[in-house]
Amino acid sequence: MDKKTVVLRELVHTWPFPLLSFQQLLQECAHCSRALLQERPSTESMQAVILGLTARLHTPETESGTQPLCRKHALRVLDMTGLLDDGVEQDPGTMSMWDCTAAVARTCIAQQQGVTAEPGLAPIPVEVRVDLRVNRASYAFLREALRSSVGSPLRLCCRDLRAEDLPMRNTVALLQLLDAGCLRRVDLRFNNLGLRGLSVIIPHVARFQHLASLRLHYVHGDSRQPSVDGEDNFRYFLAQMGRFTCLRELSMGSSLLSGRLDQLLSTLQSPLESLELAFCALLPEDLRFLARSPHAVHLKKLDLSGNDLSGNQLEPFQGLLRAAAATLLHLELTECQLADTQLLATLPVLTRCTSLRYLGLYGNPLSMAGLKELLRDSVVQAELRTVVHPFPVDCYEGLPWPPPASVLLEASINEEKFARVEAELHQLLLASGRAHVLWTTDIYGRLAADYFSL
Numbered sequence: 338m339d340k341k342t343v344v345l346r347e348l349v350h351t352w353p354f355p356l357l358s359f360q361q362l363l364q365e366c367a368h369c370s371r372a373l374l375q376e377r378p379s380t381e382s383m384q385a386v387i388l389g390l391t392a393r394l395h396t397p398e399t400e401s402g403t404q405p406l407c408r409k410h411a412l413r414v415l416d417m418t419g420l421l422d423d424g425v426e427q428d429p430g431t432m433s434m435w436d437c438t439a440a441v442a443r444t445c446i447a448q449q450q451g452v453t454a455e456p457g458l459a460p461i462p463v464e465v466r467v468d469l470r471v472n473r474a475s476y477a478f479l480r481e482a483l484r485s486s487v488g489s490p491l492r493l494c495c496r497d498l499r500a501e502d503l504p505m506r507n508t509v510a511l512l513q514l515l516d517a518g519c520l521r522r523v524d525l526r527f528n529n530l531g532l533r534g535l536s537v538i539i540p541h542v543a544r545f546q547h548l549a550s551l552r553l554h555y556v557h558g559d560s561r562q563p564s565v566d567g568e569d570n571f572r573y574f575l576a577q578m579g580r581f582t583c584l585r586e587l588s589m590g591s592s593l594l595s596g597r598l599d600q601l602l603s604t605l606q607s608p609l610e611s612l613e614l615a616f617c618a619l620l621p622e623d624l625r626f627l628a629r630s631p632h633a634v635h636l637k638k639l640d641l642s643g644n645d646l647s648g649n650q651l652e653p654f655q656g657l658l659r660a661a662a663a664t665l666l667h668l669e670l671t672e673c674q675l676a677d678t679q680l681l682a683t684l685p686v687l688t689r690c691t692s693l694r695y696l697g698l699y700g701n702p703l704s705m706a707g708l709k710e711l712l713r714d715s716v717v718q719a720e721l722r723t724v725v726h727p728f729p730v731d732c733y734e735g736l737p738w739p740p741p742a743s744v745l746l747e748a749s750i751n752e753e754k755f756a757r758v759e760a761e762l763h764q765l766l767l768a769s770g771r772a773h774v775l776w777t778t779d780i781y782g783r784l785a786a787d788y789f790s791l
Contacts, residue, residue: 338376338378345382345385346385346388346389349385349393356412356416360418387440387444390491394463418466442475462489463491464494469497473504476503494516494519495520496520497550498520500528501526503525505537521547521549521550522586523552524588526554529555532571536577543581549586550585550586550788553589554592579604585609586610586788595618598626599623599630608634610791613640615641616644633657643742646679666695668693674742675701677706684714687714688718698711702740703730712765712769716771724777726776728750
């Protein structure tokens with residue numbers, strides 16, 4: 338983290354143990370309180386790791402100080418997962434997932450092209466565990482890297498795959514090259530698959546029996562105007578979803594699931610712990626089914642953003658909270674049309690979620706009075722650490738009622754009024770002994786926890 342690149346390169350080059358995991362080494366510093374895993378490694382540091390690995394593979398064992406009798410102690414796994422930022426708010430001095438994917442891929446290709454084994458002594462293979470990010474621009478060389486790593490001393494092992502704006506055939510080609518024993522998450526974004534595209538891709542995803550997280554976005558298929566082909570594709574998709582045995586997180590953001598949630602969740606073999614259904618046009622019956630399902634009592638993370646919970650959905654939503662209260666750690670309700678009346682009616686159930694750590698309410702038409710009531714009642718939630726709240730409606734000028742979410746997100750606020758709101762909330766937190774709880778309007782601060790970090 339301090340850019341000691343020469344030492345870092347030599348560390349990788351001469352590491353004498355089977356596993357080198359930077360995430361494990363940086364869990365906690367024995368000499369200070371530095372939160373090392375929250376820091377972003379510099380580009381120079383990540384390049385030094387890759388250069389050290391390349392040097393190791395190009396150096397005969399007798400030169401590097403590793404004798405043949407000690408081959409069983411040589412480096413077998415280099416774990417580079419869990420270190421890099423995701424490309425959001427990218428710092429020019431750090432290496433994003435996109436950059437690291439490219440660097441590791443090029444190393445794999447160069448290794449396959451440039452290394453010749455010593456006579457009578459095959460190179461010791463090293464498994465490089467990485468999280469891969471791919472788009473149209475990086476697809477070709479990442480595919481080549483995965484092909485090159487087959488049978489190579491440097492074996493690329495993908496833990497989490499995120500593919501953005503990638504054609505269906507390219508997505509399938511990548512999935513076919515991945516090691517089924519390594520993959521933990523598949524995240525397909527902005528691919529506009531539709532049910533037809535999804536029915537082509539999903540069997541290739543379902544072969545990963547250890548997959549714990551599946552994130553699919555923008556899966557279109559209008560249940561209000563069903564077609565024969567659409568229904569066939571949906572049934573096939575459901576059948577494939579039933580093949581997963583280890584799935585714990587499912588995200589179907591911006592997918593039309595009105596009245597179909599029961600069909601989707603009933604096919605799964607085991608209960609989910611994280612469910613993201615943002616902007617899925619959920620109906621009351623969807624929420625009622627979820628509340629009664631085996632999933633509800635296991636949920637640690639729930640995202641219902643963009644679903645209107647202000648009308649007929651409010652009562653079933655409260656029932657869902659009641660069912661999930663014992664396990665829920667993370668609740669995201671951005672843009673759910675929750676005004677003071679709905680919030681106050683929900684508070685008795687919400688405060689039963691005594692393990693809750695994160696509550697997201699941005700984009701809801703709440704007043705300062707509603708926020709203060711929430712703050713007072715949430716005192717009983719001892720684990721609560723972050724509340725992302727909206728700008729109170731009191732801070733807008735000439736707001737239509739009820740205000741659409743787009744108005745709340747785009748209209749300007751009275752900065753002077755909001756400064757007074759922040760000061761009052763801060764004083765209330767101090768008075769209740771809750772100064773450690775972060776109340777913020779920052780939705781871009783990456784405060785929301787990833788499922789695997791819960």
